[in-house]
Amino acid sequence: MLFVLRWLGVVSAALAGQNAFAALGDVNMTVGVTPISQEVYGLHMLIFWICCVIGALVFAVMFYSIFKHRKSKGAKAADFHESTMVEIVWTAVPLIILVAMAIPAARTLIAMEDTSNADVTVKVTGYQWKWHYEYLDSGVSFFSSLDAEHAAARQVGSGVDVSQFEHYLKEVDNPLVLPVGKKVRFLHTASDVIHSWWVPDLAVKKDAIPGFINENWALIEQEGVYRGKCAELCGRDHGFMPIVVNAVSEEEFDAWIAERAPVETMADAGAQTVAATTEDDDADREWALEELMARGEPVYAAACAACHQANGQGVPGAFPAIAGSAVVTGPVDAHIKTVYVGVAGSAMGSFANQLNDVDMAAVLTYQRNAFGNTVGDTIQPAAIKALR
Amino acid sequence: MSTATAEHHDHDDHHGPAKGWTRWLYTTNHKDIGTLYLLFSLVMFFIGGGMALIIRAELFQPGLQMVDPLFFNSMTTMHALVMIFGVVMPAFVGLANWMIPMMIGGPDMALPRLNNWSFWIMPFAFLLLLSTLFMEGGGPAGGWTLYAPLSLQGGDNLAFVIFAIHFMGISSVMGSINIVATIFNMRAPGMTLMKMPLFVWTWLITAYLLIAVIPVLAGAVTMLLTDRYFGTSFFSAAGGGDPVMFQHIFWFFGHPEVYILILPAFGIISSIIPTFARKPLFGYASMVYATASIAFLSFIVWAHHMFTVGMPLAGEMFFMFATMMISVPTGVKVFNWIATMWRGSMTFETPMLFAIGFLVMFTIGGLSGLMLAITPADIQYHDTYFVVAHFHYVLVPGAIYSIMAATYYWMPKWTGNMYDEKWGKIHFWVSTVFLNVLFFPMHFVGLAGMPRRIPDYSMQFADWNAVATIGAFGFGFSQLIFVYVVLKCMKGGEKATTEVWEGADGLEWTVPSPAPYHTFETPPPIR
Amino acid sequence: MSSPSTYYIPHEAKWPIVGSIALFAFFAGFAFLLNGGGWIIMALGAALLIYMMVRWFGDVITESENGTYSPQVDVSFRMAMMWFIFSEVMFFGAFFGALFYARVFSGPWLSGLGEGGAAATNAVLWSGFDYVWPTNGPAALGGEYAKMGWFGLPVINTLILLTSGVTCTIAHHAIKEGNRQKMVRWLLATVVLGFLFVGLQALEYWEAYSHLNLKLTTGIYGSTFFMLTGFHGFHVTMGAIILLVVMLRGTRKHFSATNHFAFEAAAWYWHFVDVVWLGLFIFVYIL
């Protein structure tokens, strides 16, 4: 396998006096593209080497003793068992080393916490299991979730060879776009459970806590695509909520915002899923069953299948099945309420802000008439609109 | 049941064990109870290890091959709960039961019936915990840290898990009370505190930690219970609570807990190294003070697990500095052990090999702990496999190795037979090689950015995860050697002498091997 | 360290294993109940637990009264009781910790005070929320409610508990003088005061639920109020039952001027419960 070659590489690189880490592949912290990430990397390498030196010294003394002071070599045991002097020394010396580590650490920490004077502010909200981004200055907002192809490939028994994806599990439908050379402030929060927004290249990792906002910031110095992941266990699909940051020039960024702003600043509930954005969104007209079914299927796949599964069977004990569900096949109001308001204290959150009227009506109708459910009725977008 | 009268005071269990299988159910003998604890722990080690192997098997390659992500998460959660509460803690309590009365010249534990209860709670507590795996919706899947609000989403299992924790907590607190009372009250005349072996000292301090923090954990999970079932809002911002409050309470327990998992190990190593170096322990008094300092500091560092939750800057600074401080007393211990070896006359029987393995690999784990303590760097390390590497280095070659060292060291005293030295050494070397193949690469993938608690990962982590999985199966199956050696030693073998080891010092080596059912009927003289 | 000449070891006992089975049934049954099952298993577990305690303590009492125990055993019992009380202190500590945390940290943060994201928390998520203790949070969970004042029942309860501490001490002096009858009388007073406290506490709860709309579900205020006072009330009930048992033993001519560990353990427990109440009175009711 590959790693055998890499090991050979390490040895030969070490022999040739090159950077051994490089040959090992991806084994060290990324240097990153912000001043903070570079400082953190430097700090990391500093404490790493200090620890290596301490370890080397300690082990050198120990193994010297192990080889020299062994009975089989005729060593006779000495009798000393106390010395206040050395005790003081080996208490004091580590203390001094610690102080030497603490000073640069404190300096970096203070710099990290300074979120003042930001140019752009993005509110980042964690959902099970996707991210929602909102540019507070321009009002642009959207959801970002794992790319559909990856999502299909990662199912148990999908039969897909995942090594064909260059960025397996690190690709999203809608990346976060940020300008380089600007101080970006992040407001982190969550809608259901705790998530953690982490992009190693920015050295930004902050917990997204429901009901609270945490602040953080980054100043990206280099254009590029930076990938990260949710870092706090947030339930079943915690491993599948990646982050992609697309760092572009300021002009490109402004153009990107301008292109989206008109559509997406207007409605408070104007959020939308991956599904259908360009289609007809007329909530006031009467929709036919077929129309709603066709529209509901992709919405279901994007918004609901993570929990209720693509086949509508759910996960026993954790996520109820849609197929044959009493709620789904029962009265319309209870069904709408489950999805519009959510079920308190469960993973079933409110979708009022995630789906527009048509998408919500479509997915509800779809649930009532798919997976073997045969209620046969429709739920009209107008009914959802009336709730807003 | 027999009405107890004065005569019972001296009835037959003063001479030997009762007959029949009820002996093990009703016993009040510290050796019987110690044996029960140790065997329980061994069984749980295979259950917890089996779960680890499921985790590693799924992580062998990218892509999901075997398990549902939810089941993966519940394996992670259960693996940790079983290993911590079902393996390491009971094993240490078992060793305390066997050794403390012998080491201090006491007759038995201070409260023998309570002692029996402390043990017999454990199998039932784990029955309750493990039963959740067979429920609809599976076992708890929110991590062993049970963070709210995720843990509140658990299905039916939540109530069972919480009560299982209460149940184990009752056992731990009763066991610790017993140990404290034993150490303070059952010492032979002349066995002053500063003459006690370090294993006794470290357990005294551990027991204190347990009594102090297990009730806090009980409180924390009780709040989870009421938040979920009775509508309180401790951990919900809408009602004025805070999810992070759970983390503070949990880690106020959790950090002392990790020292609960290592302090008795320090005691064991402090017994073994002098024996095989044939030289008294260097710096006995400073070892005692260092242990006490670690225990004290352990109460004021908890938030180093929470550097990313958004604490005020002053808080982050405080917890960073306090955490770094723990390296100092721990370093004192490491240096004292090396000074004990220095100019000794060393031999390398299996217990000593495990002790040296402990020393080397615990130090590696400790140094990575120190790196984690540096807040700005921890913000990159946190919740990655770098942390997983850190704590397995302190737990597996730390706590687990110390337990194995102790078993090899004292087994001749327990059974009266020498264990098979050849297989003991093979066990050590095979384990040690695979252990590093298993856990060292986790540093690499962690630094490169692999989060923990994920069932599937990106291509860039594939190679090292495959290596780790190979190591895991190698390490796991080499533990079968341990079982073989233990069973063989229980059955028979070369008869052990009273002293067993040439350089051994301490009261336990003054009684015959195997140690009589009641070690000291009258207090032994203390030098 | 005591210096015994011979050691005492109790004979084996089956109560521990019975106790484990009882606790198992109780916990498993409680969990079933919470998940919508029946209460039978839990009730059986509780009954078996009580039976086990009666029999186990019964054995210990018989042994003690027969003079089986050495002074060393007595010391072990004392230490165990002290450390048990310490563990209880830590249990309450967790809930007091939650109270302080909510009042000093999360409350102000939610209303925008503090560094980091506090201002944004208030502005973006909970705009308009102004923190004053007591609070049921920015979402006003449980609706309008009134604070439980400290004047009235709480003051009376404080006086009751303090008085009961005094009567308990008088009883202690009585048994130390060997005056068993006096001990029983003062203990009776203590027990009555204890149950009076519990009764008044129940009245207070009734008042909270029916008049103040103050419930367990009233945000963090209701949570901390009822959990702290509730666990305390539970401990008072336990303490009063223990004292009652001690009193009944007194009427059966148990205890002597020198040998009355059970009394002392009960008294320590009672004083502990007393001190916790003072903490509650100050931090839950007054401040």
Ligand code: HEA
């Ligand atoms: C036996 C258990 C054990 C032990 C002993 C330790 C010991 C230490 N741990 Fe560890 N830790 C865990 C178990 C343990 N830990 C677990 C289980 C977790 C994860 C929990 C979870 O999230 O699930 C964790 C996580 C953890 C974190 C949080 C990481 C994160 O989630 O982001 C941190 C951060 O500070 C930390 C630090 C330390 C430190 C500083 C020590 C110190 O005590 C180490 C001291 C030792 C040395 C430093 C080496 C020897 C000293 C010398 C040779 C002297 C010379 C030294 C100097 C001059 C510095 N640990």
Ligand code: HEA
């Ligand atoms: C004392 C504690 C302890 C011990 C001993 C171990 C031992 C091991 N641990 Fe564990 N581990 C933790 C404590 C411990 N761990 C904790 C606290 C966590 C964090 C959990 C969380 O995130 O919430 C964790 C998490 C954890 C993870 C991360 C999971 C994740 O983040 O998703 C991994 C992954 O590799 C892992 C692996 C292992 C392995 C391979 C071993 C090996 O050492 C195990 C050795 C294996 C055996 C002993 C098996 C023997 C079995 C056989 C020979 C086969 C026969 C089987 C049967 C008969 C059943 N552990």
Ligand code: CUA
């Ligand atoms: Cu979101 Cu993990």
Ligand SMILES: [Cu+2]
């Ligand atoms: Cu810690």
